[in-house]
Amino acid sequence: MVTDFSSEALHALVRGVFEHHGFSEADAALSADVLIEADLRGIDSHGVARLPGYVRLIEKGRINPKPEIRIVRARASVASIDGDGGIGLVVGPKAMEFAIEKALQTGSGSVAVRNSNHFGIAAWHSLLAVSHGCIGMSMTNASPLVATANTAERLLGTNPICVAFPAGEHDPLVFDLATSAAANGKLEIAERLGKPVPEGWILMPDGTYSTDPSALKQGGALLPLGSFPELGLHKGYGLGAMVDLFSAVLGGAAYGPWVPPFVAFLDPIPGAHGQGIGHFFTAWEVEAFRDKSEYEQAIGHWITRMKAAKPLNPEVPIQVHGEPEVLIKQTRLANGIPLQPAVVEGLKALAKQAHLSF
Amino acid sequence: MVTDFSSEALHALVRGVFEHHGFSEADAALSADVLIEADLRGIDSHGVARLPGYVRLIEKGRINPKPEIRIVRARASVASIDGDGGIGLVVGPKAMEFAIEKALQTGSGSVAVRNSNHFGIAAWHSLLAVSHGCIGMSMTNASPLVATANTAERLLGTNPICVAFPAGEHDPLVFDLATSAAANGKLEIAERLGKPVPEGWILMPDGTYSTDPSALKQGGALLPLGSFPELGLHKGYGLGAMVDLFSAVLGGAAYGPWVPPFVAFLDPIPGAHGQGIGHFFTAWEVEAFRDKSEYEQAIGHWITRMKAAKPLNPEVPIQVHGEPEVLIKQTRLANGIPLQPAVVEGLKALAKQAHLSF
Numbered sequence: 030m031v032t033d034f035s036s037e038a039l040h041a042l043v044r045g046v047f048e049h050h051g052f053s054e055a056d057a058a059l060s061a062d063v064l065i066e067a068d069l070r071g072i073d074s075h076g077v078a079r080l081p082g083y084v085r086l087i088e089k090g091r092i093n094p095k096p097e098i099r100i101v102r103a104r105a106s107v108a109s110i111d112g113d114g115g116i117g118l119v120v121g122p123k124a125m126e127f128a129i130e131k132a133l134q135t136g137s138g139s140v141a142v143r144n145s146n147h148f149g150i151a152a153w154h155s156l157l158a159v160s161h162g163c164i165g166m167s168m169t170n171a172s173p174l175v176a177t178a179n180t181a182e183r184l185l186g187t188n189p190i191c192v193a194f195p196a197g198e199h200d201p202l203v204f205d206l207a208t209s210a211a212a213n214g215k216l217e218i219a220e221r222l223g224k225p226v227p228e229g230w231i232l233m234p235d236g237t238y239s240t241d242p243s244a245l246k247q248g249g250a251l252l253p254l255g256s257f258p259e260l261g262l263h264k265g266y267g268l269g270a271m272v273d274l275f276s277a278v279l280g281g282a283a284y285g286p287w288v289p290p291f292v293a294f295l296d297p298i299p300g301a302h303g304q305g306i307g308h309f310f311t312a313w314e315v316e317a318f319r320d321k322s323e324y325e326q327a328i329g330h331w332i333t334r335m336k337a338a339k340p341l342n343p344e345v346p347i348q349v350h351g352e353p354e355v356l357i358k359q360t361r362l363a364n365g366i367p368l369q370p371a372v373v374e375g376l377k378a379l380a381k382q383a384h385l386s387f
Numbered sequence: 388m389v390t391d392f393s394s395e396a397l398h399a400l401v402r403g404v405f406e407h408h409g410f411s412e413a414d415a416a417l418s419a420d421v422l423i424e425a426d427l428r429g430i431d432s433h434g435v436a437r438l439p440g441y442v443r444l445i446e447k448g449r450i451n452p453k454p455e456i457r458i459v460r461a462r463a464s465v466a467s468i469d470g471d472g473g474i475g476l477v478v479g480p481k482a483m484e485f486a487i488e489k490a491l492q493t494g495s496g497s498v499a500v501r502n503s504n505h506f507g508i509a510a511w512h513s514l515l516a517v518s519h520g521c522i523g524m525s526m527t528n529a530s531p532l533v534a535t536a537n538t539a540e541r542l543l544g545t546n547p548i549c550v551a552f553p554a555g556e557h558d559p560l561v562f563d564l565a566t567s568a569a570a571n572g573k574l575e576i577a578e579r580l581g582k583p584v585p586e587g588w589i590l591m592p593d594g595t596y597s598t599d600p601s602a603l604k605q606g607g608a609l610l611p612l613g614s615f616p617e618l619g620l621h622k623g624y625g626l627g628a629m630v631d632l633f634s635a636v637l638g639g640a641a642y643g644p645w646v647p648p649f650v651a652f653l654d655p656i657p658g659a660h661g662q663g664i665g666h667f668f669t670a671w672e673v674e675a676f677r678d679k680s681e682y683e684q685a686i687g688h689w690i691t692r693m694k695a696a697k698p699l700n701p702e703v704p705i706q707v708h709g710e711p712e713v714l715i716k717q718t719r720l721a722n723g724i725p726l727q728p729a730v731v732e733g734l735k736a737l738a739k740q741a742h743l744s745f
Contacts, residue, residue, distance in 0.1 A: 102675070102676060102677070104493055104494030104672075104675045105463055105493035105494060106463065106464035106493040106494045106496075107493070107495050107671065107672075107675045107676060108494075108676075109676045109677060131464075135464040135465070135493055136464045136466075136497070137464045137465050137496075138464075139494070139495050139671060141677075164633075164637070177693060177696060177705075179696075179698050179699050179703050179705055180696035180697055180705065181697075181699060182696045182697055184692070184693060184696060192629050194632055194636075202632070204625040204626070204629050206622040206625055206626075207622075210613070210619050211619065227615075227617040227618060229617075230618075236699040236700075254618075254619050254623070255568070255613065256614075256618050259587075260568050260585060260587045260588075260612075260613075260614050260618070261564075261568050263708075264565075264612055265612070267562040267564055267708050270560075270562065270693075270708065271550050271562050273689070274552055274686065274689070275522075277685075278552075278682065278685045278686050279522070279671075279673065279676050279682065280677060281677055281681065284685070284689055285692055286692065302685060302688055303685065311495075311669075313465065313497060313637075314462075314465075317460070318460060318466075318467045318499050318637050318638055319460070319467060319499075319637060319639055324636065324637065327635075327642070328632065330660055331631070331632070331636055331642055331643060334542070334643055334644065335542060338535060338537075338538035338540045339538055339539075339540055340538055341537050341539060341594040342537055345537050347535075347537055347538065350621075350625050350628065
């Protein structure tokens, strides 16, 4: 049985927990903004359910609660930033703000980030750019769970990429995708429901495909987008690799199999040739390329045309990217955010530890 | 039976044909550079086999042989360019050169291009950036052949994206992918060999999957990368959509189903809300983010680790992206470029028309 919570109540809890663990007021509030937005948009795997995981990393000293975020190198339209081991929920927005500042000055801005941690939903950062009239691109590498080509070794993370476009009177178009066939959160949902997953999500060490959602615990690896060689697995692998190179090799973070694990019970692999998790952000100011009114007319027309497609299944509405999340957010703002009992228990324990009522 | 031709002989022919059709010497030579590089890298669908198609578009007045390429808008790190209906083989490199210039000045440069035509292999443009110490990203939209989600309508092109990374003593890493499950060229190869294609490449108007490589002629559409809803088709659709928005909606080219067809026997759809085919280029200077030596050490180590993966099939070498093309190029530089009889016939006809020996 799920229980519904108001976003305000959850926001206050998250803020209080992070403050208890040494965050500044501003950083705790920003972190809560990012996590609650994930829940509001229906990305339950990236919302408050992750709070216990973040806290364990803080307790282990693997997230620095008071980072001094530092610009390592900068030019007129780019920069490299060292996150000082801070939480990605804080480091990410600061880096994207810097990219936006450069975009408003020169037309575009790109920022590579090293020495960070998990940054929550990529869409939060991309939408920050949209709120300043920019197209926003965010990517991050992540702990190794995904195989490459002709191997079952886990060499890359699910390495998501998100690009959000302002769309005038329409909601922004938000393309937010893990570069694996399925994100880890989908396995968790299938496991909870006791359902098999499609063939093409998980590869076992012997090269066979598993439909068991818990197969990662038996050494399985996620497959890249494309799933099979004949359906373009090398493309999904390529996308994941690109995200790793932009996020880590360009700015100096750990890459490939050396990306530190999100779970606190696994230690980072020694010998990482880089620091922490890496991100990459770009903002492009729309008006630097084209009159805003012309752009908005074109993207509005684009959206209208895509939604007017003749549906194969007329009972399923044709939606554009970002639309389902907006609809879920409307519902959850009105009715509350539904949380699983295990998630509620985890939050109650954190509340107790921080002497907060929840 | 294929016949082998030297790259020099083909280059001279292509140059002569384009000059005969009104190109300047410099533009004809540049166009030949791009086409021959495709053949050398083994991307036969984008090499000299396309020359008759380009010539038919010139003859129909749909490619302007003497374009005045014009900067429409510019800021310190971005620009929009109008290709004046020129061939993408010329407009593309000029636009990327401008992006590189901005990257060397400010750290990054992005250029949106409208009113262009087919730009050949995306890798050519991205590698231009690599030769200046930059990461290069190139994308283009293309005539509508690909379905979106829950529809069999052809609403997007195969919209490729290519990112190339300099890699020090290693060959550059080149990620070059159509955002459909399979590019059109793969259907042509299957058709020539009389072989069925995998389920997941082609969707028919009634929602069934076809394995007939000629099914596009019966109204079929290519499927986005991911192929099936449960394997992430919406991700491939999202990637193709992003390429369309960057390439056309941002800079003012025609988008979605209004992109002008590459084949001269199909007329552009009236009412296009933009001009010609669109591209988008970005160059990021590596040194603006990190010391070159550190970057090169990291990417070299990344490549070494990926290639050291334990292979599932030990008879298939583990390669990184861009490596197969480099090997083909070595072979073809030594032994010549193999051309199918139909391609040779087409070239002979063009040579005769232009009074060239071939």
